[in-house]
Amino acid sequence: MSYEIATIPGDGIGPEVVDETLPLLHEAASRHGVEIEFTEYDWGTERYLETGQMMPDDALDQIVDADSILLGAVGHPDVPDHITLHGLLLPIRKEFNQQVCKRPSILFDGVESPLRGYESGDIDFVVYRENTEGEYSDAGGRVHQGFDHEVAVQSAVHTREGTETIVRAAFEAAREREGHMTSITKSNAQAFSMTFWDDVVEDVAEEFPNVEVESLLIDAGSMDLVRRPEEFDVLVASNLFGDILTDIGAIVSGSMGLAPSGNINVDDEYPSMFEPVHGSAPDIVGQGVANPMATVLSAAMLFENLGEDDVSDALWSAVREVLADDDAPATPDLGGSASTGDVVAAIEDRL
Amino acid sequence: MSYEIATIPGDGIGPEVVDETLPLLHEAASRHGVEIEFTEYDWGTERYLETGQMMPDDALDQIVDADSILLGAVGHPDVPDHITLHGLLLPIRKEFNQQVCKRPSILFDGVESPLRGYESGDIDFVVYRENTEGEYSDAGGRVHQGFDHEVAVQSAVHTREGTETIVRAAFEAAREREGHMTSITKSNAQAFSMTFWDDVVEDVAEEFPNVEVESLLIDAGSMDLVRRPEEFDVLVASNLFGDILTDIGAIVSGSMGLAPSGNINVDDEYPSMFEPVHGSAPDIVGQGVANPMATVLSAAMLFENLGEDDVSDALWSAVREVLADDDAPATPDLGGSASTGDVVAAIEDRL
Ligand SMILES: CC(C)[C@H](C(=O)O)[C@@H](O)C(=O)O
Ligand SMILES: CC(C)[C@H](C(=O)O)[C@@H](O)C(=O)O
Numbered sequence: 196m197s198y199e200i201a202t203i204p205g206d207g208i209g210p211e212v213v214d215e216t217l218p219l220l221h222e223a224a225s226r227h228g229v230e231i232e233f234t235e236y237d238w239g240t241e242r243y244l245e246t247g248q249m250m251p252d253d254a255l256d257q258i259v260d261a262d263s264i265l266l267g268a269v270g271h272p273d274v275p276d277h278i279t280l281h282g283l284l285l286p287i288r289k290e291f292n293q294q295v296c297k298r299p300s301i302l303f304d305g306v307e308s309p310l311r312g313y314e315s316g317d318i319d320f321v322v323y324r325e326n327t328e329g330e331y332s333d334a335g336g337r338v339h340q341g342f343d344h345e346v347a348v349q350s351a352v353h354t355r356e357g358t359e360t361i362v363r364a365a366f367e368a369a370r371e372r373e374g375h376m377t378s379i380t381k382s383n384a385q386a387f388s389m390t391f392w393d394d395v396v397e398d399v400a401e402e403f404p405n406v407e408v409e410s411l412l413i414d415a416g417s418m419d420l421v422r423r424p425e426e427f428d429v430l431v432a433s434n435l436f437g438d439i440l441t442d443i444g445a446i447v448s449g450s451m452g453l454a455p456s457g458n459i460n461v462d463d464e465y466p467s468m469f470e471p472v473h474g475s476a477p478d479i480v481g482q483g484v485a486n487p488m489a490t491v492l493s494a495a496m497l498f499e500n501l502g503e504d505d506v507s508d509a510l511w512s513a514v515r516e517v518l519a520d521d522d523a524p525a526t527p528d529l530g531g532s533a534s535t536g537d538v539v540a541a542i543e544d545r546l
Numbered sequence: 547m548s549y550e551i552a553t554i555p556g557d558g559i560g561p562e563v564v565d566e567t568l569p570l571l572h573e574a575a576s577r578h579g580v581e582i583e584f585t586e587y588d589w590g591t592e593r594y595l596e597t598g599q600m601m602p603d604d605a606l607d608q609i610v611d612a613d614s615i616l617l618g619a620v621g622h623p624d625v626p627d628h629i630t631l632h633g634l635l636l637p638i639r640k641e642f643n644q645q646v647c648k649r650p651s652i653l654f655d656g657v658e659s660p661l662r663g664y665e666s667g668d669i670d671f672v673v674y675r676e677n678t679e680g681e682y683s684d685a686g687g688r689v690h691q692g693f694d695h696e697v698a699v700q701s702a703v704h705t706r707e708g709t710e711t712i713v714r715a716a717f718e719a720a721r722e723r724e725g726h727m728t729s730i731t732k733s734n735a736q737a738f739s740m741t742f743w744d745d746v747v748e749d750v751a752e753e754f755p756n757v758e759v760e761s762l763l764i765d766a767g768s769m770d771l772v773r774r775p776e777e778f779d780v781l782v783a784s785n786l787f788g789d790i791l792t793d794i795g796a797i798v799s800g801s802m803g804l805a806p807s808g809n810i811n812v813d814d815e816y817p818s819m820f821e822p823v824h825g826s827a828p829d830i831v832g833q834g835v836a837n838p839m840a841t842v843l844s845a846a847m848l849f850e851n852l853g854e855d856d857v858s859d860a861l862w863s864a865v866r867e868v869l870a871d872d873d874a875p876a877t878p879d880l881g882g883s884a885s886t887g888d889v890v891a892a893i894e895d896r897l
Contacts (some may be wrong), residue, residue, distance in 0.1 A: 254666055270734075275741075279734075289685070308879070309664065328784075331736070334699075335736075345705070345742070346704070347704045348702065348703050351701070352699050354696070354697050354700045355694055381786065382628050383621075383630075384682045386632065386684065387699060387700045388698045391688055392698075413786075414793040415793060417791040422660065423795050434735075435735070438732075439765050439768050439790060441765075442765040446769045446773050451769070521862050
């Protein structure tokens with residue numbers, strides 16, 4: 196098999212982690228008879244500062260035929276986030292209809308949780324986050340800007356199509372895992388959107404009689420990811436709530452530097468996009484010490500999504516082995532002093 | 547001085563913690579020459595199940611002349627939250643224009659944080675939460691209900707008046723405290739409401755040149771309350787974001803059973819309302835083991851708001867002393883096996 200993968204290193208540590216990782220991905224793939232061709236796109240804030248555009252007008256046409264997309268990070272200290280993100284990351288998620296965002300949180304062997312008493316293996320859940328609508332719908336406005344009677348409105352728009360898609364994806368995952376799904380809402384305060392969400396969960400649940408469903412409010416759910424993360428299996432949440440839960444999930448399982456994610460177009464009409472959750476991390480950019488593991492695991496999710504489970508498994512195992520090995524190099528986020536390249540080399544050794 | 551205080555014990559453990567606490571509050575007040583008269587209102591879900599109403603039609607008229615309100619909890623396993631909360635708690639916050647919700651998170655001496663390496667005193671921040679609008683505005687609807695093309699819309703409405711009020715209250719608090727304020731937004735994804743919020747923070751900041759302002763996204767902020775809670779002083783956030791942050795704040799500082807809150811009408815046109823953050827806790831109701839400390843501390847905030855700082859300080863100190871004393875009774879949420887009444891008695895002993 197042979198695949199074309201578009202890479203968008205992007206901003207901050209994005210290029211560092213993506214560029215260092217590509218040879219490793221080539222190697223992992225070719226060992227399993229899989230060929231990959233990477234095409235790099237230099238979109239991002241540097242480009243914006245020169246041209247006023249995060250990506251060219253025909254950007255999505257350029258990559259629409261790729262088999263998948265690997266993205267580094269978007270965001271720059273000198274440019275407001277709503278410009279950079281609305282100029283690059285969010286349009287890809289939306290225009291390629293990547294409705295399902297999948298983000299696992301795992302406390303790996305060899306990694307310390309900031310939570311007292313948690314050992315490796317204790318935390319292992321996955322968040323299914325709605326990824327193209329809801330609170331990120333970009334609907335709203337500001338009236339009487341600057342005046343005392345100014346009003347800003349931000350509308351969350353949830354469609355049945357979008358909500359059923361994410362909820363069904365979560366149920367399917369729960370059926371393959373422990374059979375337990377937690378739906379996160381805020382029905383007590385957001386009576387329109389969230390009672391609708393609850394209704395969809397109830398409807399879709401009928402197709403999955405063996406999955407046990409729990410419903411939690413976002414405030415209690417955020418707290419419970421700190422209080423009892425071991426009890427979660429699959430969580431399903433709206434765009435905003437999923438955003439919040441996955442950052443909490445990343446920190447309780449030890450490091451933002453380990454959290455991968457997939458933005459998945461479920462009917463394969465468009466390419467899916469895989470990216471580390473960590474973002475551009477301006478504080479460590481250029482030092483060569485960014486943890487590449489979140490990118491490697493995101494690539495593992497990419498291969499799984501392409502059906503190349505052997506390549507995916509090989510990458511997951513190699514990362515797990517490096518983490519579990521006290522003598523293996525570790526980047527500063529994990530308490531070590533190794534470089535990005537050292538860690539990539541250690542992963543490659545264990546392929 | 548003499549004050550009339552309306553009490554609404556409400557649902558679940560609400561009546562247990564409020565009823566046990568009132569004699570203690572009487573005692574604390576009278577020692578400082580302050581008289582209080584409590585009038586109890588039996589509003590809540592029991593009433594709803596009998597009459598179809600959480601509170602009578604003229605409920606707010608009945609309590610509008612009170613000097614303050616002490617509320618236990620609202621919520622019941624048999625009735626959907628959006629009915630109970632929209633029937634009792636949220637209308638009081640909104641109709642009495644309690645725009646400022648103030649919620650301290652403190653890791654007290656004698657209390658263990660679930661976070662590794664945190665000692666008492668390490669965590670001490672306060673969240674100022676907008677309390678009457680934003681994501682809780684109750685604006686929206688459902689179109690084509692039940693059909694495939696159903697759409698649900700939930701609109702967050704933020705006014706300059708409301709936003710300036712909460713932001714100014716937070717700045718004032720920061721000026722009295724460590725001079726550090728963190729504004730929590732999600733400007734990168736919610737370009738209307740949150741860039742407006744950022745603008746208001748920038749405007750109000752001019753009145754407070756000595757307060758240092760940091761801006762964080764809600765996902766990063768939620769994570770950072772777990773990763774570096776010691777670095778926060780005052781946080782300011784919208785209604786929903788404040789809701790999420792204060793539950794995380796409660797858990798990292800040891801127990802939901804210790805978290806007090808105030809819903810404050812800043813121009814004293816209407817009574818303010820004080821309530822523990824914990825809610826009705828159906829899992830432990832009727833066992834007499836609910837921690838009364840969040841209610842006692844909420845009452846301490848009530849007295850502070852009335853200008854009765856001596857009574858307030860006495861209650862804070864007594865609670866701190868009980869927590870710091872290994873031999874003092876503790877409820878199960880703190881690892882003990884004492885009853886609500888035992889803990890109230892221990893606090894009273896230390897007045
Ligand atoms: C950068 C930002 C727009 C993005 C989001 O909110 O989705 C990020 O936080 C994420 O989780 O991928
Ligand atoms: C019960 C609920 C409506 C309420 C809220 O969301 O404000 C609660 O979570 C709180 O924090 O006081």
